[in-house]
Amino acid sequence: MKVEIITIGDEILIGQIVDTNSAWMASQLHEIGIEVAQVSSISDNKKHILDALGQALERADVVLITGGLGPTKDDITKLTLAEYFEDELEFRPEVFEHVKGLFDSLNIPMPEVNREQAMLPSKAKHLMNEKGTAPGMWFEDKGKIVVSMPGVPFEMKYLMTEEILPRLSEKTDSTELVYKTILTQGIGESGLMEHIGGWEDDLLNSGLGLAWLPSMGRVKLRVSGKGDNRIELETKIQKQVDLLKSIIPQYFVGEDVDEIEIAVANLLIEKGWTVSTAESCTGGYVAHRLTSISGSSAYFEGSVVSYSNRIKETVLGVSWESLKKHGAVSKQVVEEMVEGVKQKFDTDCSIATSGIAGPTGGTKEKPVGTVWIAVSTPSGTISQCFRFGKDRDKNIVRSAQTGLRMLQKEILKHS
């Protein structure tokens, strides 16, 4: 089965957004063994959509279209698809009820324009979009499949995961597909490659697959296997994962955890411990990551974001002498911060950061990217200095992830 992806909308063509949707869709399709032949980004224009769809259907069996489905005037995908399939729009009560329900739950009267969203081509099967107002549409005609979905990433991902991938998977073959994801942190893609190149070769030779999924400050590895026997596959994959863990224990954060904060949260809950943070260069981002998890009030007490030296001194109790003698970005100060917040908030653990996120504020001794991170647990405090890069956003993310990883390692020593 060959698939093509068409993204509709001018934002990509004028370079205002990067097309991350297609990469995500392609990786999901690749995982279930479906080949993507081409990805095309085109403008929100009827003739262009018709041409691109026609050409794609010449090459592929399935065309997945994203975008061009919002309630406003620059969205013409639905009418164009109706024309392509020589079809008429009809009113779908279930779509109308769903859209109205979304507005009702927000206590907002439904704008007239959203009523239009309940009009679908009569030949389209409706795919319920629980995450938004624009419905998904599934057309089958002359052995080919055309699917239209909204371009908003989390709506598209919902429809792909819940509706489209299962249907396409059914149409492929009955093979079992098993995967496991490993989260690694503290090393880049090429560094990791040097450590585990031999492991990867053996893994590939044994008939399993490996996908590298790097993102800011971390690399996920996804091991996948196809076959008839699920139990056998799972055992085979777990053996490889255990082997990997023994090769890179220092970088191995966990199995099937999406983010480091989830690994930390699970440990804190297991121990019945609480945590607080004292943040300078991360500006509240560690707290944000910890509280992005539902139920975080079970272990997270709170934070002090001490952006100025005055707040470090008055709120966290960092000594004026330390600030004067060592500067805010120092072992001395970050340890006083981590202990100050732990005491003040009366928590079992704490994380503190102090660094130069950039792009300004660097000196010769402490260039942009210099970050001191401390963590404290019931058995004491440790701290470490890092040299990240020059990019402000990346420095904030990497500092937060590194602090969380340090805390995870320290808590694990207690088990």
Place this chain on the structure above:
Amino acid sequence: MKVEIITIGDEILIGQIVDTNSAWMASQLHEIGIEVAQVSSISDNKKHILDALGQALERADVVLITGGLGPTKDDITKLTLAEYFEDELEFRPEVFEHVKGLFDSLNIPMPEVNREQAMLPSKAKHLMNEKGTAPGMWFEDKGKIVVSMPGVPFEMKYLMTEEILPRLSEKTDSTELVYKTILTQGIGESGLMEHIGGWEDDLLNSGLGLAWLPSMGRVKLRVSGKGDNRIELETKIQKQVDLLKSIIPQYFVGEDVDEIEIAVANLLIEKGWTVSTAESCTGGYVAHRLTSISGSSAYFEGSVVSYSNRIKETVLGVSWESLKKHGAVSKQVVEEMVEGVKQKFDTDCSIATSGIAGPTGGTKEKPVGTVWIAVSTPSGTISQCFRFGKDRDKNIVRSAQTGLRMLQKEILKHS
């Protein structure tokens, strides 16, 4: 002049990498008034390259190709282009010297495979790639232009900046392209549509363009115009933007500001004021947004994330009576939080949030999505209750953006 971009390589089609090259190229072309008609990602396959190139040249005047030029894959793109232009490869001494020089400078003997890189189609103009070994190639034939360059981002960017953009710029007509972006907040895409549908019709009838760019909790509108006279266009667009502002003053955050925190930061700097935050349901995210801007230490002092009632009481000085009588998610408590942090951190302004981000923790009286937000300025404190939705991440983002917007409005009253 219409341009199409073709990226060659399987990494995009299996979702291993996100195509950031095309977005960068499109934004650069857009800036000099060149329209990108389509972006296509295709596989490293001769027939597919020939088909895609042929189709692109039917729609566009210029086709920019990236990728498929590394020393190992060299032959496919280069030989395919030679075939397309009915051409032969020839040896180019200047390319050979350049590649050899790169290896010499690293004290590495040049691998035999790199010698091939000096073979170029005879009809191709060579574009010197100072950043790597794969040469850029420029073909002109029957009034159409085809350019091939490597897919490595910094090599591509070098060739685009130094060679390709200047040449294309010379060949374009002198049409001016002007645009202005408006940030709106507090209303969804369809609600906004109801307010400004008439304005949009008039704008489109006057020959200007409008793009709707919705994302979480906000909608950007981009007004664009093409013509011969830049000053006239700018005046015409500004008139429409001013008109828009008078139609939706309550939702109009600003012109050419990307995010609400930038608008707030600009105002704080203008006034010489400082800000702090006291955050419950946003868990540090307001502070994170404020500190994501370089130079934020000029106005941001810090925050208290008070996730538990105990911290609200002990660190922020919220009274136990208020917490007991009204609950943490209440007007009383959020106002004590905003005033507590303002006083403790000695700032001119402050923002506080207290709500139920969800998905758990809701009650009948205070369902998930209920958020109290308060802001304080030198002239006093105001607060408001919102009912956002059921999604945790969205509730956090919308609460933060709404708090920042409330602060912007309050500060503007001081001018």
